Amino acid sequence: MTENVITAYAAPTANAPLERTTVPRREVGPRDIVIDIKYAGICHSDIHQAKDEWGGAIFPMVPGHEIAGVVAEVGSEVTRHAVGDRVGVGCMVDSCRECENCRAGLEQHCTGNPGTVMTYNGRHHDGTPTYGGYATQVVVDQDFALRIPESLSLDVAAPLLCAGVTVYSPLSRYGAGPGKRVAVVGLGGLGHMAVQIAHAMGAEVTVLSQSLRKKEDGLKLGADEYRATSDATTFKELAGSFDLIVNTVSADLDLDAYLGLLRAGGTMVQVGAPEKPVSLSVFSLLGGGKSMAGSMIGGIPETQEMLDFCAEHGIGSKIELIEAKDVNEAYERVLAGDVRFRFVIDNATI
Template identity: 45%
Template sequence: MCQSCNDTFQTLTRDGESRRNFLRSGAALAAAPLAASVATQAAAQEAGASLEASEVQAWAAFDTDGSFAPHTIPRRAAGPKDVVVEIMYSSICHSDIHTYKGDWGMPQFPLVPGHEMVGRVVGIGAEVTKFREGDIAGVGTMVDSCGTCANCLADREQNCLNGTTFTYNSEDKISGGVTYGGYSKKIVVKEDFALRIPPGVDLAGFAPLLCAGITTFSPINHWDLQPGQRYGVIGMGGLGHLAVKLAAAKGAEVVVFTTSEDKIADAKAFGAAEAYLWSDEAAMRSQMGSFDLMLSTVPVAYPMQQFLNLLKLDKTLVNVGALFPIEGAHGMMMGFGRQSLAGSMTGGIAETQRVIDFAAHHGVAATYEMITPEQIGEACEKVVNKQARYRYVIDMTQA
């Protein structure tokens, strides 16, 4: 039979259906269970593969000059309580820069920084209950702690008495060696140290909440900032701009003190009621004794008494920025005003989840500029030179 006859001549079934199509559909139905079985097996193999140990593309600093370059790092096999997160966005924190520059002690090179990351869960251990594959998760400043000491039991894993495992440049107590951070394509982490990211938020804008957000939110909680109270934010960079947004969402009367004139308008756009330059002596005098709480986000040491003077009696200035010896706090003046100078850093997992949920509820996210991994070194220098507006977020999907 010629091809044209074969195309036009068809034997019909009793119901008038083309016999050829009927046979084809029957074959398809017969093959369906087999196809489903093959698909299930393929999915299982793929899921299993996502839990295996792997070599992962990362970007590492190789010296204190911040010479970043592609580098391959190992990620451990996922255990029964681990989640595997494919990192989508990772932001640059000033802590990353302090670390590779050796400001807090010489790091172990190659160093893969990054403790503000958001990504998609692509694998879960058999005992994981907090996440499903496809969920969005965040990883912040730490990835492990003992879980049994007094501080861990008080939801302060960052102060673990037996040693917190920080997200990078920390002793890796599971795999050995050191931990590697979020300037990479994937991370494997215990589900207890992964944060749930609500649907519908700006994922890149939420990455900075994993460090900058919780670092500035924790003092609001601990010192119980109330709506209507005057809250001073000193310095408005990556930390400070989130301090403004979060406190304004809390209902506080926020006042910003900055050395950058072009940030005054930004401060008010972020929710500040007032904003002043440090160099404005008349403005500084007008604020004397008027604040219920102040937060210093400046990443270097500076004379602090000028701001302690602005506190009301018995109030507190909390330093979260300068992790160096404090300068210029005068004992007699502090005593006269019975002022407190306190320190704070990051927060526990429960409190970090709280700031994520608070930010989602109030529509708060970081203001950021998206970069590619190849721009990390340049972006770090801009952070040092106070050129960032206000967080650099690395698009790891472009890696």
């Protein structure tokens, strides 16, 4: 480690409020770049991790894997980025580079040693902990920094590095486009991105939300229809309607009911991560030859593809910009569902 330190907001222990502190900054290697972080999105998974709800937490923890900033320094062998470039960092900062998945551009599914290195709450190859985007700077390998197109403002681009690619990947993989009917379950940080992206791909989009509270927002974002799942008639009237369902919520849903909304051969993709195991009847899959799938972020090539797509179509996250000192309040508001649709930290306030 170097003696360099950076200012950050970190959770000192599980369930403790985040506090302003300093953490070591990784030494800059020949293939590394130093990024002055301008903005960092707050993902619900940051809260899960800071509270150690998924286990294996490393403290002190600096959350943040939706990072947008400007290159401040480059290592001697860097060729992909230059000082002054606008770049982003998502959920991972390294992988083995050699396994079958890494070679296929699926670094998020690395099977080599030490596997995918997460942006925070992980460990670098040398065993030192990774620190995330709630900080003034981050040092990453050039291959894990994405180019942010000039037409995307850095503040609305930051959440794309997780929320954007998390929904872009299954929408792209399962063919959302003209002539396809897509349902998006939930209109939160992930869901509001899924609606915009699926609409831009040319699909007919329906939002399925517990209530109609956000109906106006959903229609403005590009949804063709907005239905309340608390209304029992919704599942009767929409039975067999959709080619693809993207479930963005982490709640324990009646999966059999949602699978009943698929057309024959349709697919339901889970991107939300419920804390407890879920269950369903296999007959919900057998009838109609339907599929249940999962999807986790995207590889580096697909993340760049997503950023370019969003730039081309004028898509950004809908955000509420906050000062770093308000991060604990923002966490409480996320848990209360009081955000439209993503909190983003102005890192100049750190």
